[in-house]
Amino acid sequence: MIELLDIKKAFNQNRPNEYWALHGIDLAVEAGKVTAFRGPSGSGKTTLLTIVGCLSRPTSGRVRFKGEDISALPERFLTDIRRQSFGFVFQQFNLIKGLSALENVILPAFPTGRPRAELVARAGELFERLQLTHRAQAKVEWLSGGEQQRVAIARALINDPEVIIADEPTANLDTALSMEFMAILEGFTAAGKTVLLTSHDPLVVESSAVHRVVGMRDGRLIGD
């Protein structure tokens, strides 16, 4: 479903502080499976996810999504693909403060112009599935870490993406909440979604919900 061909990424290219975060990554990600990236801090996991999720472009190399080369598309198209096909759960959750959980969740669907009633109904379903219905109207900054994470997950799902990208999804969670997250992951697989995540957490990478673990070090992959 997603193919990476010799992906390299440099930050601050051609400047004194030039830094190569990725040194040529070749990888094929299978559809409908959970793939986890594991590696020490600074090994390039997040950088790789931003490239896969069309948040940034590789310095060189190609990204193929469902057979189509997307690394050369103009920004507008990348944004369309990102909105339609990818849902993001960020490490810091990145919810917008001051807005309610519900408002945060429907935000990614605004550019689609779907009617509000439809979006609210869809968000209602997601809240129910994530057991968050009673907190839908609460401002996000009042929510607990686990609740915030579930809001972030609901937001990632509002446009019904095929791929979910989660960067350190359990970093801010205790064991019980992490287990809950793994259960949600299994739900994704059951629904046929492809998941890419990064984690240091043994609980995640060794869980049966994860189908494949890819190791990284210094911007390179190290055996499966």
Add this chain to the structure above:
Amino acid sequence: MNPWLEKQRHLIDFTLASLARRKTRNIGLLVAYTLLVFVLASLTLFSNALRSEAKYVLAGSPEVILQRMVAGRHDLIPPGYLEQIGRIRGVQKKEGRLWGYYYDPVLNANYTFMARPASEVADGMIMVGEALARERGLAKNNTISFRSYSGKLFTFEVAAVLSPDSELLSADLVLLSEDDFRRFFEYPEGHYTDIALSVANPQEVRNVAAKLTAALPDSRPILREEVQRTYQSVFDWREGILLTVLAGAILAFAILAWEKAAGLSAEEKREIGILKAIGWETGDVIRMKIWEGLLISLTAFLGGFLAAYVHVFHFGAAVFEPVLKGWSVLYPKFALVPAVDGLQVATLFFFTVFPYTAAILVPIWRAAITDPDAVMR
């Protein structure tokens, strides 16, 4: 509904929510902005209204008014003067006028009483200006009594309330018949307050004035064009002051807009990053911010403009009182008749709404085109 419209609705919803989130800051901004529009709109409306008042005043006034001077002071025109003027070439009509001031202790105000031929106002009847009617609660067919300077009480019936084409002209006006006027003020028979002459050809006005002074050495002709020039200089002086205020206000506004522009907070930048990461296009972010700019500036414009309208036309531009002192010596009291010039409103709109919206766009655009991957870190 059309997805495009639906999308704009979403963007407005989000904008409103965003504005509500930063309440104090946005209310501060809105207040400053509204105040600016208020000052600018007040000035615009005020000077425009004054101009149109002056136009009415001048349009209705005769080309030449002849006053008699005694010891350097305006005195009554004695009998026989009208005849003495005789026929002067170019004068179409000459007429003795009767008018005077009456102090009303009820309102603490001066009225202008003016006599009219019996064909216009019958004995025992009066016509009153709009402002006066309002203040004294008068309507057609009501009666009102005035105590004359000699202590006698006169009762009149209101025949009509004068239409307020120009309140400056008619606010404090009381029209009554010539006989009533003479009786009320005990005005000597055959005397007049001044003489009004109409001259059709503007080129002749100066000649007429010269002939008048020759025929009646103790009189002083007042020319409309001179009055016009006085008005003009009064206006110019006033507009100079207004312009200074205007420049100050615009400067303050520029600083405000720049502040807002430069001060895109880290929080706002992060939010723009989040919106982009979750699938908003650069264009969506910019559109959302345009809505924000429009909502703020339109609210400020409407609020400021309405406040200015009320201020100028209902409270007589009370804030500008000090600047107006000179004017109010000429005309004791008046309310301006609402006169709004579309072009002026459009100019005001352009100079307040447009720069603000434009000023906020630059930094937004800069923030909106950056790669959204920063939010991952």
